[in-house]
Amino acid sequence: MSNTTIEDQVSPIYWQKVSPWALLYFVVHFSVRFVKDGLLNLLPMFVVFVTQVENKLFWAQVAGGIALVLLFVYSFLYYLNFKFCISSDNEILLNKGVFKKERLTLKFGRVQNVNIAEPFYFTPVNLVNCIFDAAGSVSQEVVLPGVTKDYAQQMRKQIFDFKAQQQEEIQNTEQSETDTIENKLSISNKEIAKFGLMSNMAILAIAALAPFINLIVDFLEKQIITKVEGFYQQELGMLASAATFAMITLIILLVLAAVMLSVTMSLIRFYNFELYFKGQKFKRIAGLLERHQLSMSMDKVQSIVIKQNLMGRLLKRFTVECLQASSGGIAAGAAAKKNKQTLVLPVLNSEQVDSVCQWIYPWFNSKKLAFKRAERALLYKNLGFYSLLPSALVFGFCFIADINTLISLGVLVVFSGLVTLSYQRCGYYMHEDNGRFYMVVRKGMIGVHYRVFELYKAQSARSISTYLMRKSGLKSLYIQLASGFAFMPYIKQQDADFIIDFTIKQIESDTRSWM
């Protein structure tokens, strides 16, 4: 980073510029933004170009050249206007913009995390991006590109020191930090590859291809299916079923490709995963193209989710997520994840889950917790709605269509089994540990999903009941959290009322900062 300082004409604050290498970051950043946001807007122009323009190659080269020059000029101007300073009021001030000049002010107190990312293009010059995450808001994120690692770490220390001074409680934590041992967890890349199998990244990749499905199907039909069909006919002499075999082969290949893609994406994201935990703070370093360093204080964690899906169950692996506040809505939650504000421990076996839980919540052991189940009325209701009703419909359909009505019996058995499994998983557990109150909510069907949170971090509480539920003395409980929610259906009315009252009391009487 260049240390040249520019004295502002108006205020006595010292503006700093980032290293000229940051130009690289701006070029990459604006290219990515152009592809993500601008490309769709240019679609009508592209259609005109394809249908109306004759000398396509020439004009494409001209347009590409102009776009490239504009990109570099814009990035250069952006770099020239990009100045930052750390004010004496403990704020990060940022001046940026080319056509629309912006000044962004981010108070140290609002910074949730200071992350250090090492993009591959900065590796030869030993520079990093210093990312300041504000509470849940993507637009408030500040990135200082092309600063030295030492400077970034110094910034992080300065901000955390400031925050520590602000809260006496954190000060105590800082004190204990020096006494505690650093816990470490590494996940091998072989294990990370398993996350590719467990996660839904392949589905997301396929979903991204959905707009081009017609083109893909046409291409596959012309280029691959006919050739594979020909191969089966010639080599194996399967005249009758060659087309079917070709189709099955194609489907298997597509599934394999999706799985491979998913595994690759997991490796890019979590390559050489290292996790450190010391003094109530996590530090995670991972990534193939970009070594991303994420630090997260436990105070900022709103809830912890431990989950295992069907594939995870087969592989005997869990995923743990430490969720921070999202400023509202599913979109913001997704943005928080995308913005790397969520600490994801992608693949852990049950021993690793236990050991990580020992660091955070020494009392937590999913196998030993005595969960309180939902009342049996939930099972009866779900059996009626999700098992009996569908099987009756299937029976009616089979009867009318003159198909074997035993199918409806199969539906009844399978759906009843799933409903019963889901009922058995459903449960909650409350715990007191050193004057702090926690709640664990469990749900799932074949897999399992635990959400652990401290009660005072809840945002609001709600009870829901129908006429029949009130008659039976039952209520459902819904607790809104800053990251998701906890829902416990069909529990005893007095228990639901007590949990709501107790949660509200915790929120209102606990003066600790929740975010």
Add this chain to the structure above:
Amino acid sequence: MFNNQQIMDLPKHSDISFKPLADKALLHAQLSSLLFYIPLIGALIAVCYFNEAFANNAQTYLLIGMPILVAVSMLYNMISVRLRGFAVRNHDIAFKKGVIWQQVTVLPLARVQHMEIHQGPIERKLSLASIKLFSAGGVSADLQISGLTHDDCKNMRQFVQNYRQDDTTPQATLVDE
């Protein structure tokens, strides 16, 4: 292990006496419903007028069904408005609503991130307003109370804005409010 002992001074949300909505809230709900049904009925009349085949098939059902639907909707509004209520306590706002699924939501003031007051054309005419209170992480507003007087909304907003968590008052007194 968590101990579920009886805490004597724990304020109970089930003891809250909820304040009903403004007098004109029912009128607002009925007018809003009519604003939906009148264009729908108009469109159906137009379809019947121009499409004889459709009119022959559906006219009788529509003539019987639509008035029933409107009447049921009006009745539902009456029950729904009557079952709604809100309570502003020292440290939180509670709201109950729902006919089939009855909900009671308690939102602590310390968790309110921002608020919005809305006034549609009908609400302006009736001097009513709606208030939306947002906390962190929710999909939409945690509390949306419509059918309040505009003054009530403004007072509520002022009360929430002035709230400071350290202004502690004895919790037991909150229940009686």
